[in-house]
Amino acid sequence: MKILICGGAGYIGSHMVRYLAAQGHQSVVLDNLSTGHRQAVSPDILEVADLLEPSSLTGVFARHRFDGVIHFCARSLVGESVSQPYAYYENNVAGTLNLLRAMHEAKVDRIVFSSTAAVFGNPQAPLIDEDHPTQPINPYGASKLMVERILADAAGAYGLRSTALRYFNAAGADPAGGIGESHQPETHLIPNVLRAALGQGNGLRVFGNDYSTRDGTCVRDYVHVNDLASAHLLALEYMQANEGAHRFNLGNGQGFTVLEVIEAARRVTGRSIDFAQDARRQGDPAVLVASSDKARRVLGWRPRFVDIGEIIETAWRWHQSPAY
């Protein structure tokens, strides 16, 4: 297959490109390089274009004949979405609409969309499956849910085949090296913990210790970025035989507290990792753990990285000598 990877210069997108190549598929990367990294993409497959400039998309679809699209482009910081909602709705919703129109004109009828656990808001059950109510509590989650709705409507109106994958906490890096997680500013837990292990960054802070969890810190479900990549390819294959708009939750089904992640990182790195206790971060639910039974059952998805230490180990290799 020849697949357009929107946002392929970013963290998950760059792992997707590598995974597709290993499985014998061809990728073209569309990225505006606002948060993505030019060094993460081989120059011969990079198309610098912007979803908010529809004219820049026309050429991309004219130059290539795609079998499908995987769409990672998004603004994705919860706190920033609360303070800059227009930017989030414009980029994540209007940008996606421009992409869908360009696909429609080019008669490309399959898309895998990066959605998020943030579509659920505050969980009402210990394990979140696809039937859990969607009540986002921030503009980021709301913007992703709006796109899920658009995809469902487009299935009815235009026969668009789509799969929304709701990631829980993407983590780790390809063990083969060369690509990894690098955000500016970095807000995610595992990179911040590993920077603290290296004596870098501004000091690790733990947000909140009064949640009703086993040690008072938030519980999250960390899923390896290569396992996310494998789910995307399975979704593309699934849509060959299945019409309509599909949704799957992707996680390990196992939650770890912030303090358990820090402890696991101490074991992996052999370094002492100091932190300061801080207040709760706005918009953080206490517990987010996925049920991925549907992805296992319907897509045949089998995550290979199930141990938090193993996931952190792959991230640690990257953080010791990041390429960008």
Ligand code: UDP
């Ligand atoms: N967290 C923390 N310190 C940090 C970054 C994150 O204590 O420097 C906490 C955060 O409050 C949340 C968990 O770690 O409870 C995971 O946060 P992250 O930003 O990695 O992912 P999110 O769950 O927000 O998508």
